[in-house]
Amino acid sequence: MTGAEPLEHYLDARRADVETALRAWLPGPPQAPAVVATAMRYSIEAGGKRLRPILCLAAAESVGATKGLSAADAREVAMSAACAIEMIHTYSLVHDDLPAMDDDILRRGKPTLHVVAGEGMAILAGDGLLTEAFGLLTRTTGTAGASPDRRLRAIAVVATAAGACGMVGGQALDLDAMPRPGVPAGAPLDADGLRRMHALKTGALITASAVVGAIMAGGDAATEHAIRQAGEHFGLAFQIVDDILDVEGTTAGLGKTAGKDAAAGKPTYPAIFGIEESRRLARRCITDAEAALEGAGLHHSRLAGIGRWIVERVN
Secondary structure, eight states: OOSSOOHHHHHHHHHHHHHHHHHHHSOOTTTSOHHHHHHHHHHHTTOOOOHHHHHHHHHHHHHHHHTTOOHHHHHHHHHHHHHHHHHHHHHHHHHHTSTTTTOOSEETTEEOHHHHHOHHHHHHHHHHHHHHHHHHHTOOOSTTOOOHHHHHHHHHHHHHHHSTTTHHHHHHHHHHHSOBTTBOOOOOOOHHHHHHHHIIIIIHHHHHHHHHHHHHTTOOHHHHHHHHHHHHHHHHHHHHHHHHHHHHOOHHHHSSOTTHHHHHTOOOHHHHHOHHHHHHHHHHHHHHHHHHHHHTTOTTSHHHHHHHHHHHOOO
């Protein structure tokens, strides 16, 4: 693993870096009306694991080390992309919590945005975060800023991961499989359908986070491919563990309403495979991710440690 700093300290430091940058880059008055700027900031500043931007930064560090970049310079090059991805993730949570979607009143330990600002403003705040994210992806940061070609490739990767062929498509499959008043549910998801849904809804943006970090730091095609493979395994492991925690966790510990998946009749890994088999599948994902990283000589990077943290986390 790069450096002797414990993973927990590394995660805390990168989380603080991301939150500082997000506060600086979020639009505010007078350019943006205060009402929508405040709503956007409410959700961004509610906290969270910041997994996706940290993955982006860690991937940039791993690749940058092979290009002669210091860890700090690699993070600086990738920071705008990392924050853009976190804006997109936060927009997805704001919209996911709406009454028309998962209908939740708690997120990151705080009332959801539509509860405090109304559904209309929550929709607009999500729209604002999504759009600002793509503007941020165009910015050059760092003394060795990414070239226009790299930034264009990063934008394409994020757009695919966030759109109908990625996160939006996965959310649509999830919504279609849920029984809803007055709306006929689609066909129940089997194991293959569940995996595909999670690969799109959750995995696509997690994968893109790591890939974009590699792109911004100038990774070659082979390295980018290995990081993409690892990211896909990370994404599936993350969702499997999320499903387990929804069963075993508490609302206080999770910062969101526990047990909602079962109550809503949603397809989950524990519902199909059981808890113990789900745990085994999550561990297998990380084994496969580490194998992909080893093939690119990155098995001692921070990425491998973050993968293990994904499986071991308790919230």
